[in-house]
Amino acid sequence: MEEVLSHNITVIEKSRRIGISWVLSWLAVTVAASAPSGGGMDVFYMGYEKEMTRQFIDDCADHAKILLSAAVEVSEELFVDDERPEQSIKAFRIEFASGHKILALPSVARAFRSKQGLVILDEAAFVDDLRAVIKAALALRIWGAKIVILSTHKGDTNPFNSLVEEVRSGRKKYHLMRITFEDAVAQGLYRKIAAKQGIAWTQEGEDAWKAEILDEFGDDADEELHVIPSPSSGTYLPFALLEARTDRNAGVARWQCDAQFALQPEAIRTGECAKWCGEVLLPLLDALDQKTPHVFGEDFGRSGDLTVIWPLAIDAGMKRRTPFTIELRNVPFDQQRQILFFVLDRLPRFRGGKMDARGNGQYLSEVAVQRYGARVEAVMLSESWYRENMPPMKAALEDDSFSLPKDRDTVDDLRSIQIVRGVPRIPDSRTASKTGNRHGDAAVAACMAYAASRADIIEYAFERVPSRPGSLDGKVNPNAWPIEREIEAERLGQREGALGLRGRIF
Incomplete structure (x- = not known):
């Protein structure tokens, strides 16, 4: 409550059914019961349907009885809509000795006319014409009102998610809070539920209950519990999730060759490639932790698409950290092999990798298998492979167990993953960037790398x-x-x- 009161406008994206509205009902009573000199003011609550509005008012009445040790009555009145007088709506009111009131309003912008005080807009994603309602509420700020806008998500194109993105990007100077199901459990949600049901709390019981809830929500858990708006256009990985996982310390090393480079003598091609490896890649490789196991993933391209090599460090906490990635455009086969071997020979505690073995990629994956043995797997990408390996990568991103380079093209590649026939995969269409056409190349390499990090370790013995x-x-x-x-x-x-x-x- 202190965090909300310390900001003029607060936006809260939240999990379903974690008690935030109940907490705000305590805030409403505290504010309305206080004198103006103590920060007291009227409170206006707006929900999208009658039952939740009545529940909020009843909770306020219960809290007021505890705080004020006096009976509190909930009165009803009709909200007369001047534009639609035939559709008058019942409103609920609680009066306090301070002269302030808590008033539950219908979710229409006109309800804020001639009002002044604390505004609580609950489940905003489900309110009709949210932008108009917020616009009307902002008028109350002129005379010092405070506004709280909270909701679970309802898709990534919903006006509420657009508001969240504007706040997160800094375009709107509001205060943003994010409360997931895991946050609520860590703060004692299950303890409260167990106490109410007369169940003795145990850690085993909490873990079993949490697993059961997550299992019951299934695919809907992302939006309902993990506070990740569901993609509305078939997009598999929301931008907000990918942006949150980027690491500013991880970059992309790019090398592009012109069409004439492949016709140069071998000595020149080898020398130019060795120079680039020494100047660009060697400092990145030398900076890697020598005690940390590493894997890699690769997606092959020659003249049309990119070759992307994605190293991945597996730290002590099992987080997969991307130190850097490599993008090669129009690089000859021999130099791609030269670069790949240069990197893999220097990866600390090189554990394994997976490579794209389709088409021309079969050559590079074959020479890698010949050099590094069973640690490298040549993968023939298929619908079944995507079905088995995309979900674990998504789960790792959601669990903050997989970091990404802070690079727009890389994020765009990952955003290009779509649900096709129920399977997350790269669509056939290509995208354009400042560096040329792309076909989700980094997304495939990322999935390959994460799959390699989950593979069994190849054992060596004598x-x-x-x-x-x-x-x-x-x-x-x-x-x-x-x-x-x-x-x-x-x-x-x-x-x-x-x-x-x-x-x-x-």
């Missing part, structure tokens, strides 16, 4: 060859005759010049 009989500790007796020491050293593979190896060289 079996020690036991020493031959003749010396229990594997050492030659220094007190033996020279011929005996030579024979024993021969048996143990320790003769001079053998480097401790047994066998013969042919």
Whole structure:
């Protein structure tokens, strides 16, 4: 409540059914019961339907009885709409000794005429003509009113989400709060529910209840619980989510070749590529934590699309952190191989990777498998692959377990993922950027990298060859005759010049 009162206009995007309206009913009573000298004022509550409005007023009445130790009556009156007098609406009112009141209004802009005080606009995403209602409420600010606008989301194109984005971008200087289901649980939501139901609280019980709720909401949990507006146009990853996961310390290394570069002599091509690797990539690779495991993903392109190489660090908390990405446009096959090997040879604790093996990409993935063995998988992208691997990547982004480069083209590629026949994938259409045409290349590489981070680790081991009989500790007796020491050293593979190896060289 203090956070709300300390700002003139507060916007709250929230999870469903976490008790925010109930908390604001306490705020309403506190404000209305106070004298003007103590910050008291009238309170105007607006919901989108009658039942929630009545519930808010009843909650206020209950709180007032506790705070004021006096009976409080809820009165009813008719709100007469001058423009539609035949549609008069019932309004609820509570009067206080301070001279202030709490008045529940219908969700029409005209209801704010001649009003002044604290405005609470509940479930704003579901209010008809929200922009007009907010515009009318802003007029109250001239004489010092405070405004609270809260709601769960109703799609990414809803006016409420547009308002949230304007506040988040800084275009509107309002205060923004975001309260998810996880936030509410951490603040004691289940404890309150358990107490009301007469259930003893346990951590196991809370975990089971939380898992059950998330399971019941299913795909709707993103919007209803995780405060992520659902994409209205088939978009799989909302812009707000992607923007929140960008890391300003992670950038994109880009190299583009003209059409004549592929015709240059091999020595020139190799030298130019080595120079770029040394000047651009080597400092990025040297900055990587040598103790952290790394994986990578790759999407191949030659003349039309990009090749994107996406390294990924797996930190101690299992967060997948992107240190940088590489974009190659119109780079010859040999130089793509040269760059890939340059990177992978220097990735600390290189654990594995997945590469696009479709079309011409089969060459680059094949030479990588030949060089790095089973750690690299050549992937034939298909609908089933997308179905299995896109959802885990999305979940990681939602859980803040996967960071992205702070790069507009990269974010646009990820935004291009759409639900096609029920499967999140890259559509056939291409997009344009300042650097050329794109086809969701970074999105594929990102998904490949995250899939590689989830893959089983390739184990390496050896079996020690036991020493031959003749010396229990594997050492030659220094007190033996020279011929005996030579024979024993021969048996143990320790003769001079053998480097401790047994066998013969042919």
